Amino acid sequence: MRLRRAAANAEEIVAGAALVVVVLAVCWGVITRYVTAQPAPWAGEVAAFAFAWCVFVGAAAVAKRGGHVSIDMLTAAFPAAVQRAVRLGAQVLGIAFCAVASALALQFSLANLDNPSAVLRLPLAILYMAPATGFALMALRMAARMLGGRPGEAP
């Protein structure tokens, strides 16, 4: 039960934790700047990495709720049957885009496995895995939504 709930809220947990890391890293940067007159050089890098994870995985949590901003001005005037068709088309297009974007980001992270970051010398792949993971989750969550709110729906 616990595990299933954790899986349903996986994005919120990962992105929320990443957000906490961002706050802590920046605060640590401020504190060290006053103690050593130089902000801890790694703080900015950790914040940037965590922010990427927060944004892209968080975007999957938004997708799960169907919350991404769109413009429904024009389609609202269509007849119901056309609206359904357009909505289906828009969903398929969105899912396809997320799948392609995820694949591209994955390819890019694999190409950057040996490319270290400026300060911590961590592989930049960690950064590029954020959109790879996030877009994959977005595609999954949107597909689940389209097929009718089965597992993966927020409680």
Place this chain on the structure above:
Amino acid sequence: MSGLTLWPIWVLLGLFALNVPVAFAMGIAALAFFVSAEGLPLEIFAQRIVAATDSFPLLAVPFFILAGSIMNRAGITRRLMNLADALVGHMVGGLAQANIVLATLMGGLSASANAEAAMQAKMLGPEMIRRGYARGFTAAVIACAAVITPIIPPGIGLVVYGFLADVSVGRLFLGGVVPGLLLAGALMVSTWAVSRRRGYLPVRDRFAGLPALGRAFREAAWALTIPVYILVGIRYGIFTPTEAGAMTVVYALLVGFLAHRELRLADLPEILTESVLATATVMLIICAASSFGFYMAWERIPPRVAAALAAATGDPLVLLLLVNLLLLLVGMLIEGTAALILLAPILVPVAARLGIDPVHFGLVLVVNLTIGGVTPPVGTMMYTACAILDVRLSRFAIEGAPLILAMIVVLALITLHPPLVTALPNALMGPG
């Protein structure tokens, strides 16, 4: 203009019209361009998508969202409400006036108009309706008051504009103070006129008295110091706006846990989820826009538009008026932050070319597009308030008209008289 590739723009607009989410529409149009263009490696697309998250100034977005979410649960909002009530409860339409003053006080803490509209609609809406305010007017006052919040620093729109236009966020924050107060004043006058005509009563017969006011001030003191230390900290270079955001998060937690003792550990997951959702919604659009922006830069579209517009009119005033009309129209149809992200990269070079101060231009843009959040048929604060208070959009449009009009007057004032925006940042931080 030979060889200018424009079709990605048509693809983008077509996808918008078909209700594809804004972020995906920009990503798809950009990706199609990358695939079709010769000699453009697809890696650039992946790299551009992540690039925006590497911006230190943009980190202020999640921080101020998070801080606002914490403060709503830390008892800060209720204390500010008591203060607002003690200040203006004796005026005609007292509750509506208190609503506007609260949005102004919250402006110094909260950065998001939507969160503000939702919070006030839940907290004050039912009470106003119970005391005889028309439902439509209640929703209109709440949604319009929320326009003030992101203009008075801190504000997410200002942070995003600062990133897009490469302008100091500190200056933008200071530049928002006077326009925010003007908006509050204009809304109060307009509310007063409506309330008088309709006989909306004051909360109490006369002024609450200095002792009561003093008590309310003392109780709200923890919250009231936040905007002061943000502005002072930024002004004296103690911290950057982003660092101020992170410190505000910590401060709000301390006030909630230790000073007010109203925040509970069990609240934190919900606070984090709420903040993640709001942050990711805005940031994904910015990330996608950065890949679409690569296409626009590749085709040199912003400088071309700038040249064309500058050739059409050399008068900065005419340009500002045109931009305002365009944005009011766009703001009716597109969500404000999305519109800002789309249009700022094109409009800022034009403004720069005609010698318009970038801080002034930013405030005009952000005020205009925030007002777009309450102008039918599309407006997020309007939707929020109407959904919570069960008001039809047509009713909102009628009841909100005098309030929206009052805000457009303020927009015209700050457009025509730049010092209203620029005097404060220039006085405190030196001429830019």
